[in-house]
Amino acid sequence: METEVIQIDEHNIDEASKKSLQRAGQIIRDGGLVAFPTETVYGLGGDALNPDSSRKIYAAKGRPSDNPLIVHVADFEDLETIVKEVPDSARKLAKAFWPGPLTMIMNKNDRVPYETTGGLDTVAIRMPNNEIALELIRQSGGFIAAPSANTSGRPSPTVARYCIEDLSGKIEMILDGGQVGIGLESTIVDLTSDVPMILRPGYITLDMLKEILGEVEVDRTIIDSNSGAKPKAPGMKYRHYAPKGQLTIIQGEQSKVVEYINRKAKEAAAEGKKVGVIGTDATKALYDADVIKSVGNRQDERTIAHELFKVLREFDDENIDVMFSESFDDSGIGQAIMNRLLKAAGHNVIIL
Ligand code: TXA
Ligand code: MG
DSSP: OOOEEEEOOTTOOOHHHHHHHHHHHHHHHTTOOEEEOOSSSOEEEEETTOHHHHHHHHHHHTOOTTSOOEEEOSSHHHHHTTBSOOOHHHHHHHHHHOSSSEEEEEEBOTTSOHHHHTTOSEEEEEOOSOHHHHHHHHHTTSOEEOOBSSOTTSOOOSSHHHHHHHHTTTSSEEEEOOSOSSOSOOEEEEOSSSSOEEEEOOSSOHHHHHHHHSOOEEOHHHHOTTSOOOOSSGGGGSOOSOOSSEEEEEESOHHHHHHHHHHHHHHHHHTTOOEEEEEOTTTGGGOOSSEEEEOOBTTBHHHHHHHHHHHHHHHHHTTOSEEEEEOOOOSTTHHHHHHHHHHHTTTOEEEO
């Protein structure tokens, strides 16, 4: 299959872009797949109410079919037509955070096929904050099932280039809307339990949810990698976000971290390995290795969220064998950053 790539400027959707979005919507209505930008990461979209489309999504990603998909809507009223009932908490959260990087889990009704929910009776729903995504959803009939647009296991794409790398030849169309704003996938909150529970941390933090709902819990498996418990979001159990080379996170006082990484980088280089370092704006100049990248500025962790997946992908582009990364504070949005970084490193952490 030939994959068409179309560029659209989210902030200037002209007539030609509208026509492209109509065509993209028709592809999805006809059971085809279109990758598109959201504010978090690129999504691989198909008709959420068509079981064949969901099967195609799993096939294109190489994803296990017990790992449910998120249904994307553009209008709150549409949500009401695919769930058993809309909890009060969902109305409050939608008012506060939609469109935006928050996914809510509710009990599904019969309109949503089990192919989309990985066999579960619940469905994950979100309204993305991106004009290209919202228009595509409307043009597609209102419900787009979309996992991140990467081959299963690889870092989620935050630029179209990596959707093209993973999905070219496997899907009908890719909409290139430039680099996404946030860079990490949405926060997932389960509203079917007595107390709402965060199943995947993201840009919407625990404190932000508590402010709206009062009591909110966090799935223990997110915080404690050794708990042995099964994550409640099926996707969280899989190896994820992994670059091709081996990544180790080094935690400790800054000067010690720099010294340790430089020493290890030298050793690895002596063994003929190509070495990459993930530093920050403040430390980048202190390292000595084949490829050194700053992932952002610690004073504004949003910059780190924005760059993390892209940096991991760039190390793959440069065939890096061994990578070392600084560690980050795990409060607020740092919880999402560390959740992804730890997974990318297979929980390989050195504490100095
Ligand atoms: O930001 C995002 O959420 C992106 C963009 C494209 O919207 N999407 C995304 O989808 O990250 P995906 O498929 O890569 O991750 C969805 C996660 C998986 O861990 C999955 O197991 C979980 O959501 N999930 C989906 N439906 C669920 C359900 N009914 N119950 C529990 N977990 C669910
Ligand atoms: Mg994903």
